[in-house]
Amino acid sequence: MTTRQPETNLVAMLKNRPTEAFDEIIEVYGSRIYWHIRRIVVLHEEAEDVMQECFVRAFEQHRSFRGETNGSLAAWLYKIATNEALKALARRKRNIFASLDSLGARLAADFDSEISPSADEIAVRLQRAVVQLPVKQKLVFNLRYYDELPFEDIARITGMSLSSAKTNYHYAAQKVKSIVTLDTNYEYEADAL
């Protein structure tokens, strides 16, 4: 088994041996990126396509990666993954003028068909609430709650200001909490948000 490279080594490797570096990058960040995409597009097949597109796009643009301006390598990959996932969502819209937020009900229906039989009911309820959030709030909530990223990285990934990212998280958490606590039995989990 090979030992995992720390991010600084990966960035250095990216400059000299990009193809090998990407093997390692996919190994290290693949799962996180997959789940980030899956939480946006919901369907596994689509998440797999978007993940592939994301890494190809990252490979094509790796020369433009600057640690100082793009933040961490993870944040850079998250940003590309987010853009690709939103593009995939936009392709699903029936009306080109409709907002991505109008897909909430459809995503919730897709989510119901994708629930794992062994999934915890609270996690299901929470995720069903999250997929219905407006896009900006959903992105911020996912990156903060599930990926536990700092707000600085979230702002960079989503292209928002720091205060806007915090505000969106606040509203998202409130909405999720109100949906989850409709059934008072789930108050305990909602308080953790």
Added chain:
Amino acid sequence: MKQMPYRLEEGALERAKMRSRAAVYAASQRKTTMSPLRWVSAFAAVVCLVLVAFAGYDKWFAPTPMERLIAEMRKAPIEIVYDMTLDSSIYIEEGDSMSDMF
């Protein structure tokens, strides 16, 4: 990592990673140089753009009738301009209406 309630087959994530690796490898082998046909079409596009720019420039900056008149007057010999000024002062001095000037 927090629990994800999504259905995911055994090994599906590893397969997705393998697919991404293969796609990255394919992208690394892809030639990025432009084919001759693309070079020719790019050159033709640039030529068209330059021609359109020239035509547009001429049309856009063509002088208005008033500007043409002023330019002609500037180029005219001083005697003619002087005579014209003299004519108008005569009319003004005689107190005729402006319509007499035309």
